[in-house]
Amino acid sequence: MEADRPLADQQILSSRVLRKLILEESYRAHVGHIGSALSVVDILVALYGGGMRLTSPDDPDRDRFVLGKGHAALALYAALFLRGWLSRAELASYCADDSRLGVHPTHHLPGVDFSTGSLGLGLSIGAGSALAARVLGKDRRTYVLLSDAECNEGSTWEAAMFAGHHRLANLIVVVDVNGQQALGPTAAIMDQSRMPERWASCGWAVKEVDGHLPAAIGEALRPHDQEPLAVLARTVSGRGVSFMESQVDWHYLPMSDEQYAMALAESEALR
Numbered sequence: 187m188e189a190d191r192p193l194a195d196q197q198i199l200s201s202r203v204l205r206k207l208i209l210e211e212s213y214r215a216h217v218g219h220i221g222s223a224l225s226v227v228d229i230l231v232a233l234y235g236g237g238m239r240l241t242s243p244d245d246p247d248r249d250r251f252v253l254g255k256g257h258a259a260l261a262l263y264a265a266l267f268l269r270g271w272l273s274r275a276e277l278a279s280y281c282a283d284d285s286r287l288g289v290h291p292t293h294h295l296p297g298v299d300f301s302t303g304s305l306g307l308g309l310s311i312g313a314g315s316a317l318a319a320r321v322l323g324k325d326r327r328t329y330v331l332l333s334d335a336e337c338n339e340g341s342t343w344e345a346a347m348f349a350g351h352h353r354l355a356n357l358i359v360v361v362d363v364n365g366q367q368a369l370g371p372t373a374a375i376m377d378q379s380r381m382p383e384r385w386a387s388c389g390w391a392v393k394e395v396d397g398h399l400p401a402a403i404g405e406a407l408r409p410h411d412q413e414p415l416a417v418l419a420r421t422v423s424g425r426g427v428s429f430m431e432s433q434v435d436w437h438y439l440p441m442s443d444e445q446y447a448m449a450l451a452e453s454e455a456l457r
Contacts, residue, residue, distance in 0.1 A: 199235035199268050201227050201400065205426050205453040207264035207277065213446040215281040217289065221424035221436035222333070223261040225364045225397075229331060229419055230265045232403035233360075238329055243271050243297040249326050250299045250315045254308020255333035255362060256290035263287050266297040306339030308332055309359060313349045316357035316414075327356045327409060335367035338376040343388065349414045350389025357414040358407060359390075362397065364423040368437050385416040397421035426453040 204227045212220050234240070238249040253262050260280060267277045272295075279285035286295050290303030300311050312330035319326050336342050349357050363381070365372050372378050385392045390413060393406045397419030406417045423437075424430025427449040441449060 199231045199265065201231050202454065202456065203268065204231060204261065204264050205456070206450065207267065208260050209427075209441075209446065209449050209453060211260055211264070211277060211280045213441050214278065216440045217260075217281050218436070218438040218440050219257045219260065219289065220427075220439070220441070221430050221433065222255060222258045224425045224427065224430065225421045225423045226255070226258050226261050226331060226362050227425065228398045228400045229360055229362065229403055229421070230261055232400040232407065233329060233331075234265045234269055235400065235404075237404050237407045239327070240269070247324065247326055250312075250319075250328040252300050252308050252312045252315070252328065252330040253291055253298075253302050254312075254330055254336055255305065256303025256308075258331075258333075258362075259287070259289060259291040259303075262291055262298070263295075266295070269297065271297040305333070305336050306341040308336065309342050309345040309349075312357060312359070313345045313354060316349065316354040317352065319356055320354070325356070327358060329407075330357070330359045332359060332361050333367070334361055334363045334365065334372050334378050334381070335375075337361065337378055337381060337384075338367075343384075346385065346388040346390065346416075353389070353412060354414045355410055355412055358409055358417065359415070360403070360407075360417045360419055362421055363418050364397075364421045364432075366423050366432065366434050366437075368434075370434055381418060385418075390414050390416045392416050392418065394418045394420065398425060426456045428452055 266272045280287045291298045292301040312328045315328040391410045395406045430436040
């Protein structure tokens, strides 16, 4: 099957295959966070399909990645499998007893640079990584994938101001702007409509992009020479499955047998 072969055989990091893997493993494990994982599929395709400079998870000069929204870890695990850094058997151990693949990622896994999932701390980790590269004289970059709800956190803006002040041009943030969070619409809980202006006021270059167009995301990821970059990727939670799209319940719910069959069919049809 196509989804049983890593990137080395497929020659492409496919959004369709990534969605299929997410649905298969979340169904098998009977674990939620499906909507959050599906919303970042195309962002991860852009990052792991060429946006980041990666040869192996052990290369000291590789770009670094921080998954701020750690609850979308299943999407990251699927991308690591497609890069050939996880086996299919280990991917199939997601959330099983004694598995290294938990709901949130840990740095014990090949390709996972930092343990994450405490929302609001991802950008602080990323800023530290970018500053460390500068101090060491390395040209590697650090990429941080945040949720828009993490922009409710004061620690996110402290890190943003720090990065802007120190002009960490090797730091790139992608914000998954799907407009919802655990308790409801982001606009109702903490309005983010002025997000571009907020990042710019902290000294960041800002780009806005359709978060479901990997080529456009890849183009937007080109860093600036003098300042950190924030890419605001407009996405849909649960992308590719009609009954999940923009539905807060799918932040939590696992799928029934019938729902899984429907979700798999719809995601396969999406191009």
